Amino acid sequence: MPGTKKLLLIGGMPLLLLGSWFLPGWLGFLLTIALAKGLVVLGLLLLMRAGLVSFGQGLYYCLGAYTVGALGQYLETSNVLLLLPAALTAGLGVATLLGLLICRYRDIFFAMLSMAFSMILYGVLVKTMTFGSSDGFNVAPPSLFGWAPANDNGPLLTLWLALIITFIAALFVWRYLRSPMGYAAEAVRENEIRVEYLGRSVQRIIYTKYLLAAGHIDPEMAYWTTSGEFVFIALVGGTSHVAAPLLGAILFELLRTYAFEISPYTWQMILGISLLGIILFLPQGVWSLVERYQARLKSS
Amino acid sequence: MKLVIAMLMDGVIYASWLFVIAAGLTLIYGVMKILNMAHGSFYAIGAYSGASLVGIYLAGGNPVWGSYLVLLGAALVIGALVGLMAERGLLRFMYGRDEVVMILVTYGLLLILEDVIKLIWGVEAYSTYQPYTLLGRSKIAGLSFANYDFVLIGVSLLVGFLLWWGLNRTRSGKLLQVVIHDRNTASTQGINVTRMFTVTFVIGAVLGALAGALTAPGISVMPGLGVEVIVLAFAVVVIGGLGSVGGALVGALIVGLARAAAVHIYPDAELFVIYGVMALVLAFRPQGLFAIASARKI
Amino acid sequence: MQISLIKKTSVAGILVAATLSSAAFAADDYKLGLVTFLSGGAAGPFGVPAKNAADLTIEALNNGTLPAPYSSKGINGRTIVPVYVDEAGGATKQSSEYRSLVERRGVDAVLGYISSGDCLAIPAVAEQLKTLTVLFDCGTPRVFEENSYKYVFRTGPTATMDNVAAARYLKDNFEGLEAVSGINQNYSFGHDSWNDFIGTQQVLNASTKVSTKQFPKIYAGQYGAEISALMVNSSQVIHSSFWGGDMEAFLLQGAARGLFEEQTPLLTTGETAMFRLAEQIPEGTILGGRGPFGVYAPDNALNSWFRKAYTAKFGTPPTYPSYKMVQALLGLKLANEKAAEKVKGKPTQDDVIAAFEYLEYEGPGGTVKMNRGKGHQASMEMVYGRFTNKNGKPAITDVRRYVADCVTPPEGVSSSEWIEQGLKGAKCN
Structure with missing residues (x-):
């Protein structure tokens, strides 16, 4: 990474955090959700680089959320420095276990098996009355040792956290993709032979294990449609750059919000047509537009 | 004893319902390598056309027995039409893409069709129970079963037989098997793969619509119908082995019996028994029970 | 790199939002966010019958053709303009949509929610945004049993x-x-x-x-x-x-x-x-x-108007989700007008909330008493x-x-x- 770019990145962060203060609440909320989803998709991107698509990524999303929710309820804490590592550990534990089993699979079978596990979690949660069954329950807004910054539109800490964690995770993934390991993943896809390493790749996904953002959690997070949404986002964004899933997630959330607004009765159709349009005309995802633009800049 | 018979009967009836849905899905996958999410929409369209046309037919004061023909006709004509439009109008532009991309393409199609269904039929429920109740019921070991459900078993056996016969005993079926085995070689041998694709997709769509039309009399046809069955059908197909019609039959039986056993013995497990079975089968047979062997690219 | 892009997108988002939200609405309209299921399995039995009832009632309210005591036009004379949102997508999605309704589309109040999961999630957001919110159909008693809210009311009884x-x-x-x-x-x-x-x-x-x-x-x-x-x-x-x-x-x-x-x-x-x-x-x-609705509704002027008008317009008699929708709309109208009467002018939101608490009124399903959940939850x-x-x-x-x-x-x-x-x-x- 050239020095100036790095500087820009590091300098941009506080600016962005500051700027978030002035965002209208709905956009801040939408961004938080989009970043949380982008983070999940970032994990998905790693898998897709290795030629694997998971239709069960919702499992980790849901697991992280419930870890945070359950701890918040039983320990009555909202301290992110406690909740996040806990969610991470839970995700890591399950991912390691499942990774051992799942890493033998590929293609559709990988997708379907991961979906099956996610659906089993869904089934368990729906049966768990202490967690409110399918209604779920509310989670207190997070704090940092009791400190919870807010503006008129609601708490800001979640958005900041989402920004910082996404940033760190993206940086990490970016480095990773350029490491020998990362190239190995490309190689895996190229000749479709699984390498033991895949188990480890699954572990990377645990970076996505958190969702303090929504304030409300329910088992639907582990339902297959949620996982499908992540794959949707991955394709919208593209997999060629770490920023692509984030861009994809933000675009997806905006698209859906406006589809709801423009056509409350037929918003699914708008989503479907956009999806088909992107697959047809931008097979590398929206990020390819950015790449094209960059290429033009370079050539001129 | 009563319990065992109940479990068997329930399992088989449920399995025959699942099989008609899953057969089209697995056929399309076997030939085209498309895991068709829009299959759920075909199912829903079949159910809506069946229910609404039977409604119109009966409102005209026609005899109830004729409604079976209406159901069948609706599934055939409308299923074929929708399948043809989907394949010619959309999918053919996407051939050669990654399997996962194709899932997303059909997901997009599913989203669009969900709203098209709403625009055509609205959101209110359609129920046309006359074909379902006309046949009466019979008792087995002291338990009543609707005779319509026995017809369903018959239809699903017939579908299974026709598919087997078509694939193994007819010329075009054998050509299709060549396509299934190796698409590229098939096309170099002069087989019109494009036409095969279209025909397969239309047959698959008709089967989806047929499943919907046959289900319609026993339920209330409402929005969101298709999305619910699609994951079930996926589970069946994956258990049986993607692309194998015989596998789908076995998969349907396993799922049906497992679910019936859960309902009778331990109802709390109803929701995860299907996915549990799926995870279990895949743990021992990573490709499903009857997967078609495929060459590994090295 | 990625960051500047996020920024660009969000700026673009704001711009798009600004243009869209400035759509022409007369200042005197009462903009009401209406959230019910318009897709999925709950649309047919609940969402759309509720929406139909809302359309019918809002039209009648705006024309002032309802029986007394609802015969005045609109809400305090302001024309009610519904803004419909599909309740699909789950609680997180709905929290996001709720924020859009309030902050971007500037509704005066939000009325809706059939799913209990949504009814548990939305009140927290409503309190944050300090916006009057009426839950009309969801049944879970947990909403006001686990928490108390200032801005949230439920005009339907619990399950x-x-x-x-x-x-x-x-x-x-x-x-x-x-x-x-x-x-x-x-x-x-x-x-x-x-x-x-x-x-x-x-x-x-x-x-x-x-x-x-x-x-x-x-x-x-x-x-x-x-x-x-x-x-x-x-x-x-x-x-x-x-x-x-x-x-x-x-x-x-x-x-x-x-x-x-x-x-x-x-x-x-x-x-x-x-x-x-x-x-x-x-x-x-x-x-x-689920209450004194449909065939169980009492024989009052409001009910006979509603049954007749609904059947004439939609070809089928109204069922309970439709009744609950009317009940919620009427409660909102009455609270606004009681507040206006009290302050003798345009009431603030806090005035309306004060008037809504412990309100008793007649709906097409009979008497509604807001006497649970500290005056925020109806019983019937x-x-x-x-x-x-x-x-x-x-x-x-x-x-x-x-x-x-x-x-x-x-x-x-x-x-x-x-x-x-x-x-x-x-x-x-």
Whole structure:
């Protein structure tokens, strides 16, 4: 990474955090959700680089959320420095276990098996009355040792956290993709032979294990449609750059919000047509537009 | 004893319902390598056309027995039409893409069709129970079963037989098997793969619509119908082995019996028994029970 | 790199938002966010009937053609402009949509929500954004039992009374009831319904046995195995809180197999199917309407206007979700106008909230008393009756009405505690 770019990145962060203060609440909320989803998709991107698509990524999303929710309820804490590592550990534990089993699979079978596990979690949660069954329950807004910054539109800490964690995770993934390991993943896809390493790749996904953002959690997070949404986002964004899933997630959330607004009765159709349009005309995802633009800049 | 018979009967009836849905899905996958999410929409369209046309037919004061023909006709004509439009109008532009991309393409199609269904039929429920109740019921070991459900078993056996016969005993079926085995070689041998694709997709769509039309009399046809069955059908197909019609039959039986056993013995497990079975089968047979062997690219 | 892009996108988002939200709305309009299911399995039985009722009522309110005391135009003379949003997508999505409604589209109030999950999630956001919000249909008692809110009201009674009243009805009509069984959907509403029902049943008649309890997946559609299980483990009454398509499918499939010939179904939401499936509902089926709605609605001017107008416009008589929608709209209107009367001018939101608390008013379903949840939660009477189609005309017999205090826990007691403690403090007629 050239020095100036790095500087820009590091300098941009506080600016962005500051700027978030002035965002209208709905956009801040939408961004938080989009970043949380982008983070999940970032994990998905790693898998897709290795030629694997998971239709069960919702499992980790849901697991992280419930870890945070359950701890918040039983320990009555909202301290992110406690909740996040806990969610991470839970995700890591399950991912390691499942990774051992799942890493033998590929293609559709990988997708379907991961979906099956996610659906089993869904089934368990729906049966768990202490967690409110399918209604779920509310989670207190997070704090940092009791400190919870807010503006008129609601708490800001979640958005900041989402920004910082996404940033760190993206940086990490970016480095990773350029490491020998990362190239190995490309190689895996190229000749479709699984390498033991895949188990480890699954572990990377645990970076996505958190969702303090929504304030409300329910088992639907582990339902297959949620996982499908992540794959949707991955394709919208593209997999060629770490920023692509984030861009994809933000675009997806905006698209859906406006589809709801423009056509409350037929918003699914708008989503479907956009999806088909992107697959047809931008097979590398929206990020390819950015790449094209960059290429033009370079050539001129 | 009563319990065992109940479990068997329930399992088989449920399995025959699942099989008609899953057969089209697995056929399309076997030939085209498309895991068709829009299959759920075909199912829903079949159910809506069946229910609404039977409604119109009966409102005209026609005899109830004729409604079976209406159901069948609706599934055939409308299923074929929708399948043809989907394949010619959309999918053919996407051939050669990654399997996962194709899932997303059909997901997009599913989203669009969900709203098209709403625009055509609205959101209110359609129920046309006359074909379902006309046949009466019979008792087995002291338990009543609707005779319509026995017809369903018959239809699903017939579908299974026709598919087997078509694939193994007819010329075009054998050509299709060549396509299934190796698409590229098939096309170099002069087989019109494009036409095969279209025909397969239309047959698959008709089967989806047929499943919907046959289900319609026993339920209330409402929005969101298709999305619910699609994951079930996926589970069946994956258990049986993607692309194998015989596998789908076995998969349907396993799922049906497992679910019936859960309902009778331990109802709390109803929701995860299907996915549990799926995870279990895949743990021992990573490709499903009857997967078609495929060459590994090295 | 990625960061500057996020920024660009968000800026673009704001710009798009700004242009869209400045769409021409007269300053004098009362913009009302209306959230119900417009897609998915809950759209047909609940979402769209509620939306239809809203369209009808808002039009009548804006024209000032409703019977007194609702005959003044709009809300305080302001024309009501509905902004519809689909309730699909889950609680997180709805929180996001709620923020859009309030912050971007500038609605004066939000009215809606059918799903209990949404009703649990939305109030927290409503408090943050300090926006008057009326929940109209969702049933979970947890909303005001676990929390208290300033800006949130629920004009529909909770689901607790459906099942408490169901058990009371059995006590009053089925002497020597020995066994019941249940089939409910495997999600919160289904579990809660069954627990409330069987809890009350055991309070009222401790010797009742449970033959079997089934919890099939919501929207499953195929109940063959469950019906067999209900036949094998037979009882006198089958309790079910199935709704919409699931309830109708269960009715059709059960009737076709003769399930209901020896066992009486008790359908807590059965009223919605009463006219649609009149031929298929077994004689004597116990039907609930989740309150004094539909066929159970009292004979008042408002109800006769509503039934007539709704049937004329949509070709079918209104069911309970439609009633609950009208009830919510009327409550909102009345609270606004009472507040205006009190301050003799344009009321602030806080004035409206003060007027809404402990409000008592008449809706098409009779008297609504906002006397639970610190004045934010309605209580109403509950009615059960049995279906009959003897004269070729679907009707209800053996109607029993239970006053609110008989089937609703007293203020400050949660539903589950109340049932556990043997319905202490219930005042029955």
